[in-house]
Amino acid sequence: SVNIVAFGYERDGFSEDNQQPSLIWSYLRRSALISQIDSSLSASHVGNPVFTEYQACVFGNVRLVVHDCPVWDIFHSDYYTSCRLIGGADIIVIKYSVNDKTSFQELKDSYVPVVKKALKHSSVPVIISAVGARKNGVPCTCPLCTSDRRSCVTTSEGVQLAKELGATYLELHTLNDFYIQKYFGGVLEYFMIQSLNQKSSEKMKKRKKSKKCHRVQPPQLEQPEKMPILKSEASHYNADLHNLLCCCQCADVAFYPEDLSTVVEAHKVILCSVSHLFMLLFEVKSPDDIHDASIVQMARSLFVVEAEPALSPAPCGVPPCIPPVRVMVKDSAFCSCLPDILHFIYSGTWR
DSSP: OEEEEEESOOSOTTOTTTTSOOHHHHHHHHOTTEEEEEEEEEEOTTSOEEEEEEEEEETTTEEEEEEEEOOTTHHHHOHHHHHHHHHTOSEEEEEEETTOHHHHHHIIIIIHHHHHHHTTTOOOOEEEEEESOOSOOSOOOSHHHHHHHHTSOOHHHHHHHHHHHTOEEEEESSOSHIIIIIIIHHHHHHHHHHHHHHHHHHHHHHHHHHHHHHSOOOOOOOOOOOOOOOOOOOOOHHHHHHHHHHHTTTOOEEEEOTTOOOOEEEOHHHHHHHOHHHHHHTTSSOGGGOOOHHHHHHHHHHEEEOOOOOOOOOOTTSOOOOOOEEEEEOOHHHHHHHHHHHHHHHHTTTO
């Protein structure tokens, strides 16, 4: 909807056309964009008529509400109503007669400051309409005509008033179709369209804002502290594995030649991880689990696992000491190469 508030009396009290329709009613009645006009007269709390309310449709289906207040005394008799009208207005029209200098001066001194204060924090467009033809058109020096010229409101005075309010100034010499529809109506309808566009834009912003409010907001997490830079250390795996062989730490298998002249110690778990032959030798797998018959034959031809001696009972609370498994190497050539083979296995190069 569009709400228009019009203040002021645009007809000269001594004019012959005092009974002519007002500016607002003339526009509503003549404009091709206005339809379904309805009017009602509103009174103040003391019973005096204050303004006429017009309700109509503009641009097809847009509701138009116009309050025409010809009496400025509404600011004294019903200040609340006047403030409510200005606060709800989308467009304000201030009209006066160019031949009534006294009313114009009262408007300028008493009522414009009130309107200006009410519009201080808003951007409502204001139209100032100077209505009528000035009576100083005939150059006459008689006292009566000179008095008439002094009682007219000049164009510069109207423009100055418009500047104070930041308003649009219009001069309507007569209320005919041109001035009503083309001139006054064109400016008024322009501001109507601007008001509707602004309301539509604000409505879209509210919808977007409401949609954002309904969304689940992600939690605001604090930024994590910077983790310390971890420096990777060089791997000692190969060296540690080789030391197991050289130092014979935790050795659980010992290889001997047939003459028992030397001994080479190793670790069953490492040897079993390398070859199925050692798994078969240390009974991790049975011959049935080995699908390659050559491995079974090689294990029997190269090695003989001696029977483990019976363990003597250990004192209470002391774990028994298990001696390494003794393995006899039948092939002397293989036995001489065994230390090098073990060094190769423990170096990890075979992987």
